[in-house]
Amino acid sequence: MAQLPSLQMLKSFEAVSRLGSFTxxxxxxxxxxxxxxxxxxxxEAYLGRQLLQRQTKKVTVSEDGRLYAIQIRDALKTLEDATFQLKTNPRQAELVIATLPSFAAHWLAPRLMDFRQLYPQIHLKLLVDLAVGDLSEQQFDVAIRMGNGDWRAAAQKELLFYDELWVVAATDFQQGRLYFSDQQIIETPVISSLETWNWWCEKADVAFPEQSLLQVNDSNVVIEMLRRGLGVALERKSVVFDLVQQGILKRISNTVVAYPWAYWSVIPEGQTLQPETSLFLDWLKQQVQIYENDLGCDTAL
Known part of the structure; x- marks a missing residue:
């Protein structure tokens, strides 16, 4: 952009040309x-043009000055309007949150409306992906990740909560039957991963018939299969708790298994902690506390 005269020069000339008076x-x-x-x-020295004709009692504008004054007036009005709009319209801050599909769908998303009502000026963007990848290669403000907390590219991390595995089924599974022994559970069609069912069978002290297992590596698919009454599943408490509370799913065993990984909030290295990120982290900790209080009020079977 070409060098311009100072704003004070332009404002001074515009005022004199409009008012016809230095005073x-x-x-x-x-x-x-x-x-x-x-x-x-x-x-005038900067432009190399005479803009005003000075007389004893009055000031008149030259032809060059008249044309220049019109353009300056329009430009100053544009600046004034842009400044007013910026001052009166709050900044639309964006907060990018990266997390897993199952956690986003069944824990975070149902609670996000509360955050949006509290902070309507913050535009939320969810990055949902099974493959979390390298923290240093992703573009987000905060991530909610599952693991042991050992992320070298994390500038800041905080434990949110530990999880456990529940055996669940649709509320009308097998005509709404309420009680299943652990042995009866593994004799029904079972869904989820082989590894987690092995953990549960070891805890329940039952032998696991692998031929009855349908392995599915996506919790959202598992939930849909449960809704359709296609079997029982071993799922993370964080994923199914709200569905159990709503009567969509039911727990069918008091045998639970501690999940080896926890949920963490993570700020990637080199990321500046923006005010909206701090607000979200504070809100997230409050939601975790509410969730854990609700868990304390939950009765098993």
Whole structure:
């Protein structure tokens, strides 16, 4: 962009050309008469053009000055409008949150409406992916990740909560039957991963018939299969708790298994902690506390 005269020069000339008086222009801009005169002389020297014709009792604008004043007036009005719009419209801050599909769908998303009502000026964006990848290669403000907390590319991390595995089924599974022994559970069609069912069978002290297992590596698919009454599943408490509370799913065993990984909030290395990120982290900790309080009120079977 070409070098421009100072804004003060332009404002001084615009005021004098409009008012026809150095004195009135000085009063409008809250400066001295001599200051206005100096700004006009500096502008004329910069342009190499005479903008004003000075007479004893009045000031008239030259033809060059008249045309220039019209353009300056339009430009100053554009600046004024842009400044007013920026000051009166709050900044639309964006917060990018990265997390797993199952956690986003069944724990975070149902609670996010509360955050949006509290902070409507913050635009939320969820990055949902099974493959979390390298923290240093992703573009987000905060991640909610599952693991042991050992992330070298994390500038800040905080434990949210530990999880456990529940055996669940649709509320009307097998005509709404309420009680299943652990042995009866593994004799029904079972869904989820082989590894987690092995953990549960070891805890329940039952042998696991692998031929009855349908392995599924996506919790959202598992939930849909449960809704359709296609079997029982071993799922993370964080994924199914709200569905159990709503009567969509039911727990069918008091045998639970501690999940080896926890949920953490993670800020990637090199990421500046923005005010909206701090607000989200504080809100997230409050939601975790509410969730854990609800868990304390939950009765098993």
């Amino acid at each position: 009135q222009a000085a009063a409008e801009l809250h400066v001295s008469h001599s200051a206005i005169s100096q700004q006009i002389k500096a502008l």
